[in-house]
Amino acid sequence: MATDALLSVKGLVKKFGGLTATDGVDLDVAEGEIHAIIGPNGAGKTTLIAQLAGELAPNAGTIAFAGRDVTAMPVYDRARRGIARSYQITQVFKGFTALDNVAMAVQAQAGHSFRFWRPARDDRELREPARAILARVGLDARADVPAAALAHGEQRQLEIAMALATQPRLLLLDEPMAGMGKEESERMTRLLAKLKGEETILLIEHDMDVVFALADRITVLVYGRAIATGTPDAIRANADVRAAYLGDGDA
Amino acid sequence: MSGLDKRTWFVLVLLAGLAVLPLIATATGNEFQIGQFRRILIFAIAAVSLDLILGYGGMVSLGHAAFFGVGAYVVAILNWHADREVPLFGMMLGTQNVLATWTAAVVVSAGLAFLIGLVSLRTTGIFFIMITLAFAQMVYFFFVSLRAYGGDDGLRFPGDTVVLGVIDTENDTAFYYLVLGVLCATLYLCRRLVNSRFGMVVQGCRENERRMRALGYPTYLYKLAAFTLAGGIAGLAGALFAAHESYISPSIMHWTRSGDLIVMVVLGGMGTLIGPVAGAVAFLFLEKTLPDYTEHWMIVFGPILLLVVLFARRGIFGWFLPPEERDRHGH
Ligand SMILES: Nc1ncnc2c1ncn2[C@@H]1O[C@H](COP(=O)(O)OP(=O)(O)O)[C@@H](O)[C@H]1O
Ligand SMILES: [Mg+2]
Secondary structure (H helix, E strand, O other): OOOOOOOEEEEEEEEEEEEEEEEEEEEEEOOEEEEEEEEEOOOOOHHHHHHHHHOOOEEEEEEEEEOEEOOOOOHHHHHHHHHEEEEEHHHOOOOOHHHHHHHHHHOOOOOOOOOOOHEEEEHHHHHHHHHHHHHHHHOOOHOOHHHHHHHHHHHHHHHHHHHHOOOOOEEEEEEEOOOOOOHHHHHHHHHHHHHHHOOOEEEEOOOHHHHHHHHOOOEEEOOOOOEEOOOHHHHHOOHHEEEEEHHHHOO | OOHHHHHHHHHHHHHHHHHHHHHHHHHHOOOOHHHHHHHHHHHHHHHHHHHHHHOOOOOOOHHHHHHHHOOOOOOOHHHHHHHHHOEEEEEEEOOOOHHHHHHHHHHHHHHHHHHHHHHHOOOHHHHHHHHHHHHHHHHHHHHHHOHOOOOHHHHOOOOOEEEEEEEHHHHHHHHHHHHHHHHHHHHHHHHHHHHHHHHHHHHHHHHHHHHHHHHHHHHHHHHHHHHHHHHHHHHHHHHHHHHHHOOEEEHHHHHHHHHHHHHEEEEEHHOHHHHHHHHHHHHHHHHHHHHOOOOOOHHHHHHHHHHHHHHHOOOHHHHHOOOOHOOOOOO
């Protein structure tokens, strides 16, 4: 494993009562790669992401990001250092327009917000980058639509736009295509393909075609344990993985 | 864009109406009611300050009357000491200088809000409601037990106050316009505030606090700042109330008073600033007139409130918005 990994997780354990949702996970994400995590429902993928983002505290283990131990760091601090995420269940500001949503993310990286006087919606420092990012995810035509009125797929794109707007060093994407129709999924796949090589991404995804097409590296999670990590070809050939996961038709 | 026009119209008509109210009262021989109207404006200021945290911040504080009451008590106590020439904290700290007493009211109320917020804002939802209620009741009982300042009988103090050397609060009309001026200034400053970067963060916390943290905002700090600010403005309203009544008792910070403020905000339209002004007018008007028709006026008032909440999500203000804007935030 590369020691200069952007994200380096060692011996991570998370227990919910008697259930071990993360069971001694080691994980390294190299800069610039798309690293996919696959595994059946309930394998502990979302729980892992929540610990990386800082929303859940692990029972044991360490998380190092950009050479710094962030295990005890609060969510917002990690975000400011460059860990951005999207949620399996969409989390946007529903009462705000798409542009407002992204501007809020831009503002998060633009110094403190104890500024009480100038209208934020007229602030070109926030609005222009926000518009550019909406264009990057293909939502520029929907800028002034309230997030609640966007189609499900558009809301998912918006979430990615918000994550990108924080200028992250690492994107944690939790099933970005969850609940999408075929056409929406294809659009999202194209977006992810566009981000490949530009962003470092930890991607959770059920669609194996997408995972094997996009990922540089894949980790297979089963019952909270990382049973294998490797290139797509290596994972495809791995007997354990076939037995535990790929073979059972869950994908 | 016609929605913007309607909104502006609503603000202008409401404020113009309030501006000519004393003239109408005088012309029709109802000068004695100007004091009543002034009382409404004072509660309107408190309601606007609550809207900052309730309507924009999503913080359902059931203790806002405590800050109002503490502001009033600061003015009353300082006046009382100056009048009796009794030392306060071993020093001659009493004063009847309005600038000094009102400033002190704002600072002390804001300080109290900071301390209460420090603890309360660690929680959310029903816990936040209960803990703000508990703190406010502690403050209430603190003043009930302060025998030196009248306990639950309250405190009367000389109210001959001159503001900035010109406005005599003994003059009903002049004092009315002073309060209206403070209300307008509060509305303007709060309008700037909610549209600023800070205001956007506060609204983001209402919309989705978890998302805000994931974007990199230490939400607790921003909410605490908003809570403190709202407490300070409520304290200013309390100071005006003390000058208005020349008498103060703990009953104004009873938790039901905090409930009244919430009702004013919801009735007028949460997260609109101007709405709560209309809400305060409507609430205090109904509270005054309904008992004339029936002693069980709450039975009438309850359903009215329920209808407003169910059918006009933006309260009274919402009636004046085009339908597609009624549910939208951030204006
Ligand atoms: N907050 C929680 N409390 C208790 N159990 C939980 C909690 N969150 C997740 N779990 C359990 O942990 C396991 C892993 O869940 P999750 O991380 O959501 O899986 P995945 O995202 O891979 O589908 C599941 O068995 C789930 O029921
Ligand atoms: Mg999941």
